[in-house]
Amino acid sequence: MVRSGLERLFGTIHRAHVIGMAADGLEAIALCRKLRPGLMTLDVGMPLANGAEVFAECRRWSPETKVAVFTGFTSVSMLADWVASGVDGLFLKTCGEEELRAGLELVLSGQKYVAGDIVRRLEDSPPPPDLTLREREVLSLIAEGLTSTQIGDKLAISPKTVEKHRATLFEKFGAPSVAGLLTAAFRTGLLDHLNQT
Structure with missing residues (x-):
């Protein structure tokens, strides 16, 4: 359902089209290596290889590929880690379609985008203790x-x-x-x- 929804959404973005869809993290890595897409969307929690692992491999094999991450996890620590990782886009799964489309368009144009709900969570929460x-x-x-x-x-x-x-x-x-x-x-x-x- 999520993949189909994203495919439909990309169909409404000028000059964007879907060239591949993966059912799990390992397939996502393989497709990234093979297709070298302009943009790759990732779920944080995927079977076989999670979002962080796929992101690292995508950066390794196709550094020019922009990466937009979707997550249902809302902890400040995890969201801050994703922002610090250098992803091009970061969205909660509860993000509205209008903001999602606008954010993805910015990412496709070479800009970074962090969804408003995530920005507010990061601004309103004290940082966690710094652990080794x-x-x-x-x-x-x-x-x-x-x-x-x-x-x-x-x-x-x-x-x-x-x-x-x-x-x-x-x-x-x-x-x-x-x-x-x-x-x-x-x-x-x-x-x-x-x-x-």
């Missing part, structure tokens, strides 16, 4: 219910080092407990990847 890659890994594993010993085994670090990372996470989030830490992390979107397909 290791702290993000530990946070994700805490959310999966692993103990410090299990996390240490998984990351090949000592349980004592894991405890230091846990203490830093509690401090950065101002959380008194694991439940408080996970609640705060979910609110900022730092654990949204656990819900992605």
Whole structure:
């Protein structure tokens, strides 16, 4: 339905036409390599390869291709990451058809476009705590219910080092407990990847 809707929408944009449609991330990568489209639209959550993976491969194989991303995820952290990634267009799936068409036309003309709802969310929300890659890994594993010993085994670090990372996470989030830490992390979107397909 989404692909058909986008195909219909592109039919209303002057000098735009659809040259290929993919059912999953791997097919999207293959089509990008083969067709080198002027614009590629991506869903953040796709089977076999997610939007971020497809975006990276598209940039690698067809750097001139503009990329517009659609997402149903609304966490500030994830949206900010997509803006920082350098995508040409970023839209929520709830975006109205008129704004979507106008935004895609701007992207096709070589400009960047971020949907108004996304801009407002980013402006109205405080930034999440700045975490190191290791702290993000530990946070994700805490959310999966692993103990410090299990996390240490998984990351090949000592349980004592894991405890230091846990203490830093509690401090950065101002959380008194694991439940408080996970609640705060979910609110900022730092654990949204656990819900992605």
